[in-house]
Amino acid sequence: MSTQPLDDGLARVRADLLAEDRLVRAVGSGRRRSAAPPWRRVELRWVDLKAGRHLQIVRYDATQAHTANHAGGGAAEEAVDALLAEPFGNWTVETAERQLSLRVTKKGDAAVHMTARTGGAPVERSHDRAKERLLPEDDPVFTALGLADAQGRIKPSRMAKYRQVEDFLRILDRSVADAMAKGHLRRPTEADPLRVVDLGCGNGYLTFAAQRYLSERRELPVRLTGVDVKEQSRDHNASLARALGIEATFVAGTIGSAELDRAPDVVLALHACDTATDDALARAVGWAAPLVLAAPCCHHDIAAQLRTAPAPAPYSSLVRDGILRERFADTLTDTLRALLLRRAGYRVDVMEFVDSRHTPRNTLLRAVRTGKPDDSAEYDDLVAAWGISPRLGALLAEPRG
Incomplete structure (x- = not known):
């Protein structure tokens, strides 16, 4: 666990979110001490569509989920920057190599914890994938x-x-x-x-x-x-x-x-x-x-x-x-x-x-x-x-x- 300026911590999160070859899944949640984001929770992953690779963002309000796909490049960067500007209190980002957890402290700094993933993690980009099972049927x-x-x-x-x-x-x-x-x-x-x-x-x-x-x-x-x-x-x-x-x-x-x-x-x-x-x-x-x-x-x-x-x-x-x-x-x-x-x-x-x-x-x-x-x-x-x-x-x- 390390504590660093919030901008530095969010820069790490941004780099992982835009790494389309490595990102497995990311979640933004919670609120900061002084403000709350407009969404209860957001989830991000990269998907392959007929129009090419897009960053899929699912935003959850109190009752339902809202899904939007953003083309790689400028559109995805703009969407990520907009989310990182919101006062989410926590970010959890899973890549093929590691899991990064960021928590915004009461002082407004970033408490960052990183854990290496043993054996790596598969990156699933199918848009019409079957519902992900937390434990597969054959466990x-x-x-x-x-x-x-x-x-x-x-x-x-x-x-x-x-x-x-x-x-x-x-x-x-x-x-x-x-x-x-x-x-x-x-x-x-x-x-x-x-x-x-x-x-x-x-x-x-x-x-x-x-x-x-x-x-x-x-x-x-x-x-x-x-x-x-x-x-x-x-x-x-x-x-x-x-x-x-x-x-x-x-x-x-x-x-x-x-x-x-x-x-x-x-x-x-x-x-x-x-x-x-x-x-x-x-x-x-x-x-x-x-x-x-x-x-x-x-x-x-x-x-x-x-x-x-x-x-x-x-x-x-x-x-x-x-x-x-x-x-x-x-x-x-x-x-x-x-x-x-x-x-x-x-x-x-x-x-x-x-x-x-x-x-x-x-x-x-x-x-x-x-x-x-x-x-x-x-x-x-x-x-x-x-x-x-x-x-x-x-x-x-x-x-x-």
Whole structure:
């Protein structure tokens, strides 16, 4: 990691962006301390069209992506210069030889980190390329998990689970990269690997995929721990880890009682049922985990409380009918969880986990620890108005030993 004047750092980024023979992919994201760019995120790569080689730029706003292709030479240079003039807080640029990460510091300098890529990386310029898979179908992990057959083809009956894994890996990839670029998540080493814990790991579909992707594709040293209440899951996952040659530990026990030798860097809690998600979030806060990804499952606790608590005027119609009450309970529960995490010093994004065509349980809470608590009274006001007692609020109020 080196700190240098911002213009010098951006000049390095510019050179890589315009290197059409070397650029694999680049991402601009985040904001600077004093200003925000007009786009949430931009992605760049070179593509070969009938009209020749063009720089493809995809700009993401709050709801959709906008794609534009710029001819090599002056048009591409002008487009790149316009993007670099925007106040993005982070740039990640992958070339065939290296990965460059640039973060704009509070003082307006560039903190630059470069990592050599072992064996190089392929440069894909096809405009009509098939959707890039973060883990290919024939990766051994999918055969071991029973998602793929012996020939490395995803079974038709398991395609929905494979899509869920892919969607999760895309979120994990962006979240880890952004958290590292902004200094919220440390860069692991072989001596001190990234510590990932999956609370309520079940049969480990997402657990093993996360380990495989981070270690094999992102080339990050990873130490994995899975926790599940079922001893059968512990034994099955431990056997699978040995077969795949993965260094991992699996523990049978409740989320609330799980003991780790060291606090984790990344906490996963994916489809933990009802208040088990609250247990996982409380553990993550207690560990001061830098990055948390939680996909809640059912929301019975708040739904049951709404059946007996008087609704504040004029909102009784929201909970009068059972199906609307259940859906409102889902929204209210995750809203309160997000507020509590923000109060605990996390930046929280509530996003779609996987397309609702594949599963109705498609909300994901992404929390990045900034250490800056939000002292808003929104949580207290909502709880008082609806007369409810959220599990996570009670857990975080307990004294920590």
